[in-house]
Amino acid sequence: MFSKSRVECPILRKKIMSADEAVSFLQDRHTVGMSGFTGAGYPKSIPAALVKKAKALKELGKEFRINLWTGASTAPELDGVLAEVDGINMRLPYQSDPVCRQQINEGSMDYVDMHLSEVSQYAWSGFLGKLDVAVIEVAGIHADGRIIPSSSVGNNKTWVEQADLVILEVNDQQSIKLEGMHDIYYGTALPPHRKPILINTPADRIGEQYLDIPLEKIVAVVETSAPDRNSAFALPDEISTQIADNIIDFFAHEIKQGRLPKELLPLQSGVGNIPNAVLSGLEKGGYKNLTAYTEVIQDGMLHMLKSGTLSVASATAFSLSPTALDDLNENIDFYREKIILRQQDISNHPEIVRRLGIIAMNGLIEADIYGNVNSTHIMGSRIMNGIGGSGDFARNGSLSIFMTPSTAKNGAISAIVPMASHVDHTEHDVKVIVTEQGLADLRGLSPRQRAKVIIEKCAHPMYKDRLTDYYERACASKRGMHTPHILNEALSWHESYETTGKM
Amino acid sequence: MFSKSRVECPILRKKIMSADEAVSFLQDRHTVGMSGFTGAGYPKSIPAALVKKAKALKELGKEFRINLWTGASTAPELDGVLAEVDGINMRLPYQSDPVCRQQINEGSMDYVDMHLSEVSQYAWSGFLGKLDVAVIEVAGIHADGRIIPSSSVGNNKTWVEQADLVILEVNDQQSIKLEGMHDIYYGTALPPHRKPILINTPADRIGEQYLDIPLEKIVAVVETSAPDRNSAFALPDEISTQIADNIIDFFAHEIKQGRLPKELLPLQSGVGNIPNAVLSGLEKGGYKNLTAYTEVIQDGMLHMLKSGTLSVASATAFSLSPTALDDLNENIDFYREKIILRQQDISNHPEIVRRLGIIAMNGLIEADIYGNVNSTHIMGSRIMNGIGGSGDFARNGSLSIFMTPSTAKNGAISAIVPMASHVDHTEHDVKVIVTEQGLADLRGLSPRQRAKVIIEKCAHPMYKDRLTDYYERACASKRGMHTPHILNEALSWHESYETTGKM
Numbered sequence A, B: 001m002f003s004k005s006r007v008e009c010p011i012l013r014k015k016i017m018s019a020d021e022a023v024s025f026l027q028d029r030h031t032v033g034m035s036g037f038t039g040a041g042y043p044k045s046i047p048a049a050l051v052k053k054a055k056a057l058k059e060l061g062k063e064f065r066i067n068l069w070t071g072a073s074t075a076p077e078l079d080g081v082l083a084e085v086d087g088i089n090m091r092l093p094y095q096s097d098p099v100c101r102q103q104i105n106e107g108s109m110d111y112v113d114m115h116l117s118e119v120s121q122y123a124w125s126g127f128l129g130k131l132d133v134a135v136i137e138v139a140g141i142h143a144d145g146r147i148i149p150s151s152s153v154g155n156n157k158t159w160v161e162q163a164d165l166v167i168l169e170v171n172d173q174q175s176i177k178l179e180g181m182h183d184i185y186y187g188t189a190l191p192p193h194r195k196p197i198l199i200n201t202p203a204d205r206i207g208e209q210y211l212d213i214p215l216e217k218i219v220a221v222v223e224t225s226a227p228d229r230n231s232a233f234a235l236p237d238e239i240s241t242q243i244a245d246n247i248i249d250f251f252a253h254e255i256k257q258g259r260l261p262k263e264l265l266p267l268q269s270g271v272g273n274i275p276n277a278v279l280s281g282l283e284k285g286g287y288k289n290l291t292a293y294t295e296v297i298q299d300g301m302l303h304m305l306k307s308g309t310l311s312v313a314s315a316t317a318f319s320l321s322p323t324a325l326d327d328l329n330e331n332i333d334f335y336r337e338k339i340i341l342r343q344q345d346i347s348n349h350p351e352i353v354r355r356l357g358i359i360a361m362n363g364l365i366e367a368d369i370y371g372n373v374n375s376t377h378i379m380g381s382r383i384m385n386g387i388g389g390s391g392d393f394a395r396n397g398s399l400s401i402f403m404t405p406s407t408a409k410n411g412a413i414s415a416i417v418p419m420a421s422h423v424d425h426t427e428h429d430v431k432v433i434v435t436e437q438g439l440a441d442l443r444g445l446s447p448r449q450r451a452k453v454i455i456e457k458c459a460h461p462m463y464k465d466r467l468t469d470y471y472e473r474a475c476a477s478k479r480g481m482h483t484p485h486i487l488n489e490a491l492s493w494h495e496s497y498e499t500t501g502k503m
C-alpha cells in the first residue's frame, strides 16, 4: 500500500493536476472552506496558486477575493500570503496571523469571531451562506476511495459535506501512519434530530477512521510535499514557570480538599508557553494517568504520554516542534493507541465538555478586578486573535482557569484593570485567574469579594495600590455597591496607554 | 389517600410542629437551602418564623443572619421579609426582590449571581461550603414516605441531599393532583462519573415522580395553607406586542428559508410581558405542535397547551396568575399529560439545551452597538436581578434572541448604547436583538456589520443619529477597526444619565 503515490484510487488518480490548474475552480467572491487548525493540516499549494491567480487578475484590473473559512489559525503560507494580496474578503472563525490582524484592524477584512464548537452547526443550518469549494489536505487515498485525514481534522467533515466542489491536497510529508488515529463521527444532526453523543471518557471512539467524501464532488487532487508550520517552543521562562507552579499548587490543594480526584479531570489547555509549563509541572509533580480532552496536542503532551503522566489525549490537531514531530513519527505505533483526533465540533462539544467536567486552561489579555476576562481585544478595539475554543471549554467545563503574566509590554500594561475594555468571558464563567504573582479562586464569591482577591493575588505590585485606590473610591462613590465603578475613570487606564504608551 | 392531613407517613407525622418550633434548628450564620423558583413552591411559614426569631435575638443584642440559597427568585414573604430584618448575609443564585436589591446595592448583602444550571454541581463539588439546613415546600407525604413535590422543583433535590437537616413545609393549598407531574432525575453525578442524559425531546421522562429524602434527615414537618405569589399578568401593551410581532415575522422568514422546521424548535422564554406577548403571537399565528423546554410555565403556555399550539411543556416551575392557577387546578388531569416539572440542573442543562437546539428568548437591560448584552446591571454597578438561566440557554441553544423596548424610563435611557456598561452575554453568543423598532439578525456578521444593523433596526429614532455619530467618529479615529470605540466617550451616556437623569 502506498508504494509510490499516496493516491491509489483510480478514479481520483485521473483528477490529479497541478495547483495552478486546480485553482480554476475558485472564483472571485467564492466562499472557500479550507482545512487547517493551529498550523496543522492546512493546504500547502493551493494558497500560493491563488496568490498567483489574484496577482494576474489584478494586473488585468480585476479583483480576486474569497471568503475564507477554516478550522482555526493556519500559517503564513495560507492566511499570510492571501492577506498580502488583499485576497481575503471575510474570515472565520479564528486567526492569529499578523497580516490578517493588521487588515482586520485597518478595516479592510471582515472577521467573524466564533466559538469553534459552533461553526459546523451554523454552516449546516445555512445562515452563513453557501460554501462553494472545500480545499482539504489529506494524508492519502486508498484504492477503494477511503481517505486518510491529515494532522488536523478541524471542520473538514463539514466543509466536504457542505461544499459544492472539493479539492484535495495529498501531502506525502504527513506520516501515512496517521491512519487509524482519527475518529470522524457521522452521528451529528441538526435539531430536532440530535441524539446523545456517547463519549464518556476522553478515550472513547465513536466514529470512523476515514473521511467520507462523495467521489463525484472531488474535482481536483493535488499532490504536495511540504511540512506543517512546526515552530520550536521556547523553554518555559521564569514567569510561565511561576504561573504553572501556582496552578500545580492549586490542584494539589483541591485534591487534598477532596474537590478533585487524584487523576484530576480531563485537561484542556491553550497553546503556548504557559500551558506547556503547566504540562511540564504536572509531569514533575508525579501525576499519573491524567487525561486530556483538548483542541491541540503540543510537545508537552507527547512527553507526558511517554512517561505515563497522561494516559490518553483527545484533540482535533497537532501543534508540534520539529523535534517533537520526529518523535511522533518514530513512535507513531505507540502514540496511535493513546491519541485520538476528532472533528472540532466534537473536540469542543458543550455536551462532552460538561459531561467530562473538563479543567479548562486558557490565556487572557486582560481581566478586570471583578473577574471579567478579555481574550480577544487590545484596548477595546483591535483584535488580537479571537475567542477560539476558550468559550466552549470555559463555559461548560467544571473549572475554568485563565492565566496571564501580570503585566505586558515590559510593565507598561497591567493585565488587571479596573474594567475590561472588552468581555469574552463574563464574571459568571471565570472561576480562577492566575498570574506569576498568585492565584485567585473566585468560586462562590460576590463581585466585591472577587475584587479583593484579584488585586491581592494577581496584580503586579507596581499596579496594586492604584487598583485598590480605584476600587475604594468606586465603593466610596456609593453609586452601587454590587459592582462598584467610577464610570468616567473605568477605561482611563486604556486611554492613558493609547495616548502615553503607559497605563 | 390524603383524606384529612397531607402527612400520611406515621414517622413524619410525629415530627409535625409549628414553624416557631421548627426554626430552633436554624442558627445564626447557617447556610440554608430553601425551595422556591419564580414565586412558586417557596416555604410559606418558616421565613416569617425566622423573622420573629431574628427580631427577638436583636432585642437581646444578638445577630441572626443566614446565607440563603434557593432555586431562583421567591416572593416578598421570603426574600423581602428576611432582608427587611437584615437576615440575609449572602444570597445565591438569583433574586428579584426590591429589598434584597437595595441591600445588595448598598453593600450590606453579598450576592453571588450564578448560572442556574451550575448551582447544583457547584454545591455538590463542595466549594460553596457546607449546607446546614434545607427548607422545602412539598404538596404531600404518602404513608410510605414518598414525597410529592410542590409547584416548583428548582434545586430541591440537591438541597435535601446536601443539607445536614431537612425541614419540610407541607402546603395544602398546592394541588395534590400535582402528583405525577414531576420528573426527578437521580442519574446525575460529579465528573468523572457522568453519563449521557437521555432526553431527546422535551416530552421525555427519565426520572421519578417523587422526591427521595432519607427520613432520618427530616427534623421537622410544618403544615401550611397559603397560596404561591400568583400575580396577575398585565395584558400585552403596544410595545410588547410590536416586539412579539417582529419575532413572529422572523420565525416565519426562517421557516420559509428552510432554516427552522414549521414546529420551530423547543422554546425557552423568560418571564414577563414580552415573552407572554410572543406566546400569544404564536398562538394567533396558527402554529401547531410547538414544544417548550424552559424554566417557567406561565399563563400563555396553558392557553397554548389547550389550543394545541403547544404539545408539551417542560419546566422547573409554574408562574401563574390566579385565573390561570384556577384553570390549571380544574383541568389538571389534562395538563398532567403535557407538563413535566424537572429539577433546574436538568431544565437548564447545557447538554440538553444544545441537543434540543433550543430557541432562547430573554430580556435585556442594554445592548451595545456591537451586540454585547447586559442583563444584570444598571449603569454598570447596580444589580437588577441576576443572569438567571439566560446564559444556560443563550450560550448552548441554537438561536439566542434578546428582546427589550428600545428605551427605558420614558425615553430617558436608550437600550442601545455605544458600549455596554456590563456584559453578561458576549458578542459571540447574541444572535438576534429585537426591540419594538425592529429585529437585528446578527448571525455571521462582523462587529462593524452588526453595528449598522443594530442601530438601523433596534435603536429608537430619538437615539439613532447620536449612535451613528458615535460609530462614525469611532471609525474615523482609526484606533482599531475591528470594534471601533472612543474610550473616553464609550460610557459617557451612562455617566450622563447618572448626573443629569438623561442619556
Ligand SMILES: CC(C)(COP(=O)(O)OP(=O)(O)OC[C@H]1O[C@@H](n2cnc3c(N)ncnc32)[C@H](O)[C@@H]1OP(=O)(O)O)[C@@H](O)C(=O)NCCC(=O)NCCS
Pocket (backbone or CB within 6 Å): A269, A270, A271, A272, A273, A274, A295, A362, A363, A364, A365, A366, A375, A376, A378, A379, A384, A385, A386, A387, A388, A389, A390, A405, A407, A408, A409, A413, A414, A415
Ligand atoms: C489571550 C492570548 C492572546 C494570549 O496570548 P499568549 O501568547 O498566551 O500570551 P502573550 O503574553 O505572549 O501575549 C500575546 C501578545 O498579546 C500582548 N498582550 C498581552 N496582554 C496584553 C494586554 N493586556 N494589552 C495589550 N497587549 C497585550 C502581548 O504583549 C503579546 O504581544 P506581542 O506578540 O506583540 O508581544 C491567547 O491566549 C489567545 O488568543 N486566546 C484566545 C483563544 C484561546 O483561548 N485559545 C485557546 C483555546 S482555542
Ligand SMILES: CC(C)(COP(=O)(O)OP(=O)(O)OC[C@H]1O[C@@H](n2cnc3c(N)ncnc32)[C@H](O)[C@@H]1OP(=O)(O)O)[C@@H](O)C(=O)NCCC(=O)NCCS
Pocket (backbone or CB within 6 Å): B269, B270, B271, B272, B273, B274, B295, B362, B363, B364, B365, B366, B375, B376, B378, B379, B384, B385, B386, B387, B388, B389, B390, B405, B407, B408, B409, B413, B414, B415
Ligand atoms: C433584563 C430584565 C431585567 C428585563 O426585565 P423586564 O421585566 O423584562 O423588562 P422591563 O422593561 O420591565 O425592565 C425592568 C426594569 O428595568 C429597568 N430598565 C430596563 N432597561 C434599563 C436600562 N437600560 N437602564 C436602566 N434601567 C432599565 C426598567 O425601567 C424596569 O425598571 P422599573 O421596574 O423600575 O420600572 C429581565 O429580563 C432579567 O432579569 N433578565 C435576566 C434573567 C433572565 O434572563 N431570566 C430569564 C431566564 S431565567
